[in-house]
Amino acid sequence: MxxxxxxxxxxxxAHIALWDARPENQLNIHGKQFIDCxxxxxxxxxxxxxVWPYEEYLYQGGDRLMKDLFEDGYVDHAIFQPARLGExxxxxxxxxxxxxxxxxxxxxxxxxxxxxxxxxxxEGLRQLRRDAERFGLKGVKLYTAEWHGDSRGYKLxxxxxxxxxxxxxxxxxxxxxxxxxxxxxPLDRDAFDVADVDKVATxxxxxNFVVEHCGLPRLEDFCWIATQEPNVHAGxxxxxxxxxxxxxxxxxxxxxxxYWLDENRxxxxxxxxxxxxxxxxxxxxxxxxPEELTEYxxxxxxxxxxxxxxxxxxxxxxxxxxxCRLPVEAGTDAGTEAVAVA
Amino acid sequence: xxxxxxxxxxxxDAVLDPELDEPITDLGFVRSIEAGDGELTVHLRLxxxxxxxxxxxxxxxxxxxxxxxxxxxxxxVLDDHHDSDLINRGLAADAGYRxxxxxxxxxxxxxxxxxxxxxxxxxxxxxxxxxxxRDGAEPHDVVLGDLxxxxxxxxxxxxxxxxxxxxxxxxxVLVDEHGEPYPRxxxxxxxxxxxxxxxxxxxxxxxxxGLLRTRYPEEKAS
Numbered sequence: 121m122x123x124x125x126x127x128x129x130x131x132x133x134a135h136i137a138l139w140d141a142r143p144e145n146q147l148n149i150h151g152k153q154f155i156d157c158x159x160x161x162x163x164x165x166x167x168x169x170x171v172w173p174y175e176e177y178l179y180q181g182g183d184r185l186m187k188d189l190f191e192d193g194y195v196d197h198a199i200f201q202p203a204r205l206g207e208x209x210x211x212x213x214x215x216x217x218x219x220x221x222x223x224x225x226x227x228x229x230x231x232x233x234x235x236x237x238x239x240x241x242x243e244g245l246r247q248l249r250r251d252a253e254r255f256g257l258k259g260v261k262l263y264t265a266e267w268h269g270d271s272r273g274y275k276l277x278x279x280x281x282x283x284x285x286x287x288x289x290x291x292x293x294x295x296x297x298x299x300x301x302x303x304x305x306p307l308d309r310d311a312f313d314v315a316d317v318d319k320v321a322t323x324x325x326x327x328n329f330v331v332e333h334c335g336l337p338r339l340e341d342f343c344w345i346a347t348q349e350p351n352v353h354a355g356x357x358x359x360x361x362x363x364x365x366x367x368x369x370x371x372x373x374x375x376x377x378x379y380w381l382d383e384n385r386x387x388x389x390x391x392x393x394x395x396x397x398x399x400x401x402x403x404x405x406x407x408x409x410p411e412e413l414t415e416y417x418x419x420x421x422x423x424x425x426x427x428x429x430x431x432x433x434x435x436x437x438x439x440x441x442x443x444c445r446l447p448v449e450a451g452t453d454a455g456t457e458a459v460a461v462a
Numbered sequence: 463x464x465x466x467x468x469x470x471x472x473x474x475d476a477v478l479d480p481e482l483d484e485p486i487t488d489l490g491f492v493r494s495i496e497a498g499d500g501e502l503t504v505h506l507r508l509x510x511x512x513x514x515x516x517x518x519x520x521x522x523x524x525x526x527x528x529x530x531x532x533x534x535x536x537x538x539v540l541d542d543h544h545d546s547d548l549i550n551r552g553l554a555a556d557a558g559y560r561x562x563x564x565x566x567x568x569x570x571x572x573x574x575x576x577x578x579x580x581x582x583x584x585x586x587x588x589x590x591x592x593x594x595x596r597d598g599a600e601p602h603d604v605v606l607g608d609l610x611x612x613x614x615x616x617x618x619x620x621x622x623x624x625x626x627x628x629x630x631x632x633x634x635v636l637v638d639e640h641g642e643p644y645p646r647x648x649x650x651x652x653x654x655x656x657x658x659x660x661x662x663x664x665x666x667x668x669x670x671x672g673l674l675r676t677r678y679p680e681e682k683a684s
Contacts, residue, residue: 153511153544160510164669164676270565302514306568310577311514337481337666340581340658366668372661380658415657 121444122194122428124405127421130444132432133198133397135297135332135357135389138185138219140211142178150267151208162394165361170399180393182222190229193390193397196429197438199231201261201297201332207268220255231436233259233297238280239268245287252291258436260293261332265301265311273304276316285324295435296320297355299332312338314345321349328435330387333358334377343380353435354381356427357391363403371409375416383423387432404428422446466497466534470504473528480575481517482667483582489667490674491521493541493681501535508543509673515545519552519562520571526553580639583621585663588656589614591635595653602649607631 122129141155159177180188189195200223202214216234223230232255236248251257265273274281276298288296304311314335321329334354335342346352354377362370377386388404390397405424409416425446433440474495477486486492486506493505506522522540529536540549552562560567590609591601599608606629609615619629627633627641634643636652644652 150511150544157510157512160673160676164672272566302512305566307516307519307563307566308568308571309574311516337662337669339662339665340655343658344655362665362669365672366665369661369665369668372665376658376661379654 121196121441122401122405124402127405127425128444129194129401129405129425130429130433130440131193131195131197131397131401132388132429132436132438133189133193133195133390133392134330134387134432135201135355136185136189136198136392137200137202137213138180138182138215138222139203139213139393140179140215141209141213145209145211147208147210151205154205154208154213158394161358165365166395167364167399170396177393182218182225185222185392186226188396188398189390189392194401195397197229197231197433197436198392199233199259199432199436201233201259201299202235203261203263203299204235204237204266205263206266231258231438233257233261233295235261235263236284237266237268238274238278238284239271241280245284248284248287249291252293257291257293259295259297260288261297261299263299263301265303267303271305273301273311275304277319281320282323285320285327289324289326294326295328295330297330297332300335300338310338314338314341317342317352318345318349321345321352325351327351328353330355330435332389334373334386336373339373339376343376346385347380352381353385353387353431355387355389357389358394360388360390360400360404361395363400363407367407368410368413370407371413371416374419375409375413378416378419378423383426384431386427387435388428401428464497466502466532467495469532470495470497470502470529473532474504474525476528477521477524479517479670480520480578481514481663482670483578483585483663484667486521486525489671490678492525493678497534501537502529502532503537503539504529505539505541507541507674507678509670509677511542511544513543515543515549515563516571516574518543518545519549519559520575522549522553523559526556579621579624581659581663583618583625583627583639584656585660586614586618586621587635587637588653588660590618591653592657601636601653602634602643602646604635605631606633606635609635 122131146152155178159174163171189198200219205213220232223232234251234255234257236244298317300312302311314331317329317331328351330353331342332355334356336359359373390400409418430440474492475485475487478484479486479489491506491508493507496503504525506525508518518540522538526536526538538553540546549562559571594604595601622629625639637643
C-alpha cells in the first residue's frame with residue numbers, strides 16, 4: 121500500500137518477472153542481445169539513482185525481488201508474466217520453478233501466470249491442462265514473437281492458437297496477457313499489428329485480453345481496437361517509465377488511453393526487473409497531465425487508484441482492504457464490482 | 463575521396479525509417495561512410511538488436527539502392543542486429559527480400575511500406591489541421607489552398623505525393639488513404655484518431671533516438 125496526502129493506494133504490479141539472463145544460462149548470442157536490449161531500456165528510462173549495474177540486472181533471485189517489490193516498492197500483490205524464450209536461454213528466461221516456489225512461500229502476495237505456445241500442438245495442449253492444474257492458472261502471458269525452430273512468431277488468430285484459447289476458456293484461465301514482439305511469419309507485414317487481438321477478443325468474449333505496453337509501438341491501433349472491444353485492456357508496462365524522461369509523452373499516452381478506453385481498463389505494472397516499482401508508484405501518484413496538453417482532463421485520485429491496483433485486483437479477484445477501496449457509488453462498490461464490469 | 467562521402471551522405475538523406483517517417487541520417491542510424499578504391503562502405507546501426515528485421519532490411523536495401531545510383535561499388539553492412547548475418551548476406555548478394563529471408567518471406571514488403579506511408583500521411587494531416595481547428599476553422603472544409611506555406615504543409619504535400627494523391631489547391635485536406643473526404647459527422651472522430659497516430663509515431667521516434675544514444679554513447683553518427 122502507498123499512502124500520500126491522506127489517500128491510500130492499493131498496488132497491484134500486474135507484470136513482473138523472475139528472470140535468469142546470466143551467461144551460463146544463455147544459449148547463444150541472442151540471449152545476450154535480448155538482455156542487453158532490456159538493459160538499454162532500463163538505463164534509458166530510469167532516473168540515474170535507480171539504474172542498476174549490469175551484473176545485478178542479469179539475475180535478481182527471489183529475496184531481492186521480494187524486497188524490491190514488497191518492502192521498498194509499496195506493492196500489495198504482483199503477477200508473474202513469464203516469457204519462455206526457449207531458443208535464447210537454456211533453462212528459459214522466466215524461471216518457472218523458482219517463481220512458482222516463491223508464490224507458494226508467500227501466499228496472497230504473488231500470482232503465477234504461465235505461458236503456452238500453440239506451435240507445440242496437441243502435446244502443448246495437454247501440457248497447458250497440466251500447468252493449469254499445478255499452478256492454479258488464472259492467466260497466461262503470450263509473447264507472440266517467441267522463436268520456435270525455424271518459426272519466429274505466431275498470431276492470436278492462427279487456428280492452433282484458437283484451440284489453446286478454447287482450452288483457456290474451458291479451464292477458467294480468463295486473463296490473456298499479450299506481448300507483441302518484432303518477428304513473426306511472414307515478415308511481409310507489421311509484426312506489432314494488433315489486428316489479431318481484435319479477432320480473438322470478438323470470438324472469446326469470456327476472456328480478458330490485456331495488451332502489454334498498451335500496444336506500443338502501435339498505440340493508435342491498440343486504442344482503435346480497445347475502444348470497440350470491451351474485453352481488451354491496457355497494461356502500462358514500458359509505458360509508465362516515460363513518466364520520468366518524457367512526462368509530456370507519458371501524459372499523451374495516458375490521455376489517449378483514458379479517451380479511447382476508460383479508467384477501468386488500464387493496469388499498472390513496473391515490468392520488474394526492467395524497472396522497480398517504488399519510483400514509478402511515487403511518480404504516478406504525483407503525476408498530472410502537463411498544462412500545455414489542454415485536450416486532456418486532469419487525472420483524478422480515483423483514476424490513479426484504479427490504475428495502480430483496483431482494476432487488476434478486480435480482474436484477478438484479489439481482495440482489497442476497506443481503506444483502499446473507492447467510496448460506494450450508485451449502489452455498487454466502484455472499487456471492485458463496477459470495475460469488473462469492464 | 464571526400465566528395466564521394468559527401469555525395470553518399472546526401473543520397474542517404476532520402477532513405478527514411480518507414481516506421482518513424484524520418485531520414486536515417488537524422489536518426490543517427492548511419493554509423494560510418496568510407497570511400498576507397500572506388501568503393502563505398504556504409505555501416506548502419508539501429509537502437510536495439512531486436513528492431514523489426516523487416517524494417518531493418520528495408521532501410522539497408524534502400525540505402526544500397528540510393529548509393530548504387532552514385533555509380534560506384536557499394537557495400538552496406540547492418541551492425542549489431544539479431545539478423546545481421548542474414549541481412550548482410552542478402553545485401554551482398556543482391557538477393558532481394560525473398561532471397562534474403564527465404565521461407566519467412568511471402569510476397570514482398572510493399573504492403574508494409576504502404577501501411578506506414580498512410581500513417582505518415584495521417585499524422586502530417588493532423589499536424590496542419592490541428593492549428594486550423596484552434597483558429598476556429600471547420601476541418602471538414604479546409605482545402606490544400608487554404609494552408610500557409612510552412613514546412614508542415616510541405617511535409618503533407620510530400621506524404622500525399624507518396625500515396626499518389628493530388629496536390630490540387632481545391633482538394634480537401636482531411637481525407638482517407640484514397641483521398642476521399644470523410645462524412646462530416648465522422649470528422650471529429652477521424653481527426654481524433656489522426657492525433658493518436660501522430661502521438662504514436664512521434665513517441666516511437668523519440669524513444670528510438672534515446673535508445674540509440676544509450677546503446678552507442680561514445681560514438682557520434684557519421
